[in-house]
Amino acid sequence: MTTRTHAASAGDPLERSADRAFRLPVPALLGSLALLLLACLLSATQGAAGLPVGGVIRSLLDAVPLIEVDRTLSSQHEAVLWQIRLPRTVLAALVGASLAVAGAGYQGVFRNPLADPYLLGVSAGAGLGAVLALGFGLNLALGPVAALPMAAFVGALLAVTGSVLVARGSFRNPATLLLAGVAMAALFSAAQTFALQRLDQTRAREVLSWLFGRLAADGWHPVLLLLPYVLVAGLVLLLHARHLDVLRLGDDEARALGLKPARSRLLVVTAATLITAAAVSVSGLIAFVGLVTPHIVRVLVGHSYRAIVPLSAVVGGGFLALVDIGARTLTAPAELPVGVITAFVGAPFFCVILWRRRHDA
């Protein structure tokens, strides 16, 4: 028998392993934060008017309280930086972070590696709500929540509820939940198309271009609209990452260990749906960020959601900031919808995941 071993002593390898378990992977977090900053800096300098990197850095540093640096950008460049580039860059990072943590939340709560706001039909539901709000003046505004995000949230909630109900609790089976999501997405997209048909042409084109996934150059307004949702829902997701780790054991074992799976699931799904709806209402439908990011993060930091959720926010933000550079420059002076690029990147990635899953089984 090998049961008798020495008593645990401070500093032994097991103790260190136990201390590391479920901890935030600080080096990976700092590394990806640095990459996020780099991506944002790059995004701020690239575009129709190239801005000098040095000048941008000086200008940014000078804006930090208590730091004073001589600004070297022309007043015109200053205006481009602060009124156009930076708001857009920050918006891209926020939307990317939102979709990525929502994806991580859905994947955890449904124990399904293919769950994603887009594939679950959540984005389509939010899109329908937003089309009704934008095109038809549907006004569900409630307290401080404006009409657009509220309509998107209601649509998104309907879609995710529909997907889960259609999958009838067997949401662990990736195929079942995915097919339910496909059905919901088809239904809500059809409703969208129907609604768009009722609009006059110019209005329809406007709404349609938004629907494709477009990061608006609207100054700081969309950033301010999105920020509170990101903070609140993001915090809820971060705080429940521990529950997601318990749920990896399945509902029965989680319950036997003392978790209430239904309550945790409801909270996480609501938060993920809220953050998705907020992102959709400022940027339209951007596919695959929520699917791809958590998978990349898993390769970096392993499978604990306490690492995946925060890291997904940072990596997703950096990813969309980079993709947005491409959206602005690849076909300049014309602009590509950012959702088109994420789909170009994400669809093959999705195929790789499917292919690898088949070989694992």
Place this chain on the structure above:
Amino acid sequence: MSSPTTRSPAVLRARDVQVAFGGVQVLAGVDLDLHRGEWLGLIGPNGSGKSTFLRSLVGLVPSTGQVHLGDGSVPGPRDVSLMPQSPELPPGMTVVEYVLLGRTAHLGWLERESPADRRIAVDALHRLGMGGFADRTLRGLSGGETQRVVIARALTQQAPVLLLDEPTSALDPGHQVEVLELVDDLRHRDGLTVVAAMHDLGIASRYADRLLLLERGAPVALGTPHEVLQDSLLSQVYGWPLHVHHLDGHLVVVPAPRAPRHTGAVSATEHCTPPGRRGSPTHHPLDPDRTQEVS
């Protein structure tokens, strides 16, 4: 046979526990008093309700009747831990993470593991000789190692009652005994109360103070292994002639050989109920009053 069971008060009482799935009764009124430090073996054929009974004790299946702790309160995950029959092994999860999840019941809604929680997990791994496996992933472990890790998680839960659902059915005989010896050590050292559903009747009788025999959801016998393991009773419940042998103080249950095909000899089966004729009046499976309480 003197066991610790007769002296100490009950740590867990089950009264008339019944479970029905879609109108079909799968557990028909089980009464049981469990005592501190006792090992109760749960035996019976497939589908007799062993797993269902264990799962009803931790509230995983909706049941009627009452389950109480010694002080009259309803047991929760801090009082009863369950080692499932086929535990979920999430991809990429490490051994130490898995064991730490045993602290879930001791954490508040938004609380995280304290250093004390981590120490409890470390101790459990040390006690099961799995100290060197902390950073290994679950799916890289052998069957015996996996069982130890699952037991370590149950210990980390620090519940005085430990339920084991077929803890060793996937293991070879050597590892079976090794795992059960471990649990037996823990029971003697910590006064754990163990309820183990087991298929191997010989092994069950070796560790259990008492055996509870279930047939189609109903208790048909409760008593010491010597009292419960009787040829006629087992043959009837299992639907195949079984012989109980005494070997160096241990009980061994051996199925009778099948009658040779061409000679027509029926010696092995002539004094037993043949398969398919179960539920004779002597032991009515659905009538709890007929349970043989022998202790």
